[in-house]
Amino acid sequence: MLPPRAYIFIGLNGIRALSIIAMLLVFASSIFVLVNDIQAVNRFMKDSSDADLTDCEYIENSTVPNQPAGVFWAVVNRLLIIFQIIVLIFSELGWPAAFFDRFFPVLGENFGLGPLGIFQCLIGATILSHHVDDFTLVAAFFLFALGCLNMLLGLIFRERAKSKRSITSWRAEAKGVLPTTHDLRPAFARPQSGFISSLFSGNGEKPSREDKTAGYGFGSAGEKKAGLKGFLISKPLETLPRYAAPPPRTEQPGGSRTGTPEPRFKSSNYAI
Numbered sequence: 001m002l003p004p005r006a007y008i009f010i011g012l013n014g015i016r017a018l019s020i021i022a023m024l025l026v027f028a029s030s031i032f033v034l035v036n037d038i039q040a041v042n043r044f045m046k047d048s049s050d051a052d053l054t055d056c057e058y059i060e061n062s063t064v065p066n067q068p069a070g071v072f073w074a075v076v077n078r079l080l081i082i083f084q085i086i087v088l089i090f091s092e093l094g095w096p097a098a099f100f101d102r103f104f105p106v107l108g109e110n111f112g113l114g115p116l117g118i119f120q121c122l123i124g125a126t127i128l129s130h131h132v133d134d135f136t137l138v139a140a141f142f143l144f145a146l147g148c149l150n151m152l153l154g155l156i157f158r159e160r161a162k163s164k165r166s167i168t169s170w171r172a173e174a175k176g177v178l179p180t181t182h183d184l185r186p187a188f189a190r191p192q193s194g195f196i197s198s199l200f201s202g203n204g205e206k207p208s209r210e211d212k213t214a215g216y217g218f219g220s221a222g223e224k225k226a227g228l229k230g231f232l233i234s235k236p237l238e239t240l241p242r243y244a245a246p247p248p249r250t251e252q253p254g255g256s257r258t259g260t261p262e263p264r265f266k267s268s269n270y271a272i
Helices: 004-047 050-055 070-093 097-103 114-128 134-164 167-175 195-199 209-213 219-228
Strands: none
Touching: 004 070, 004 114, 004 134, 070 114, 114 134
């Protein structure tokens, strides 16, 4: 049975694939509508009269409004939709990630799927607000539905959505199943990296006797060489353990009171 993060990874990448397919369909339908509008405008300008220009609100068989600069704004609208779709497809593919993180951060790795869903819904609503053919209608409705789903996923996973569906993050988590530990010992207490490898050569042979007996030397020269390798030599404190008995007192000849000061009393300086 797969872990829960595997189902999340598969589900998010499945929605990403459907999102890319929907945007490719909208890209193709926008080019089709753009070509169809230009052909319809050419036919209308060739066969129409002044009465036709005043009676209709839209040019026949097109999405171009019959108003000043209507053809220009209709073409600009389709070109902007195509440009936005291209940008959103690259953001879904995650390339180039550095460009989006710096110049368009809402589509970068640090944001979730909410902004992407908002852009998709805006594009879908813009296309659905015009009378279009069936292919364009289905593609726009599909994009709008996926935009709503991406906004929902953005509310659920927030900024972690793109990291959960990333292949590189998945591989990094797979490698990090076992916890990693760090050596907290100071540098002078850690074994040298070449210590074990120095015991045996590359072909498994034992080192020579000279390598075994090689050391740092004695005295101040040995202490200096050990210090260069990261080892510190500290002098222990001169003290006795708590369980050790105090050293015996030696009595001097002449009695036990020899060498001890005479006792003095407060009542009299001459009392013995």
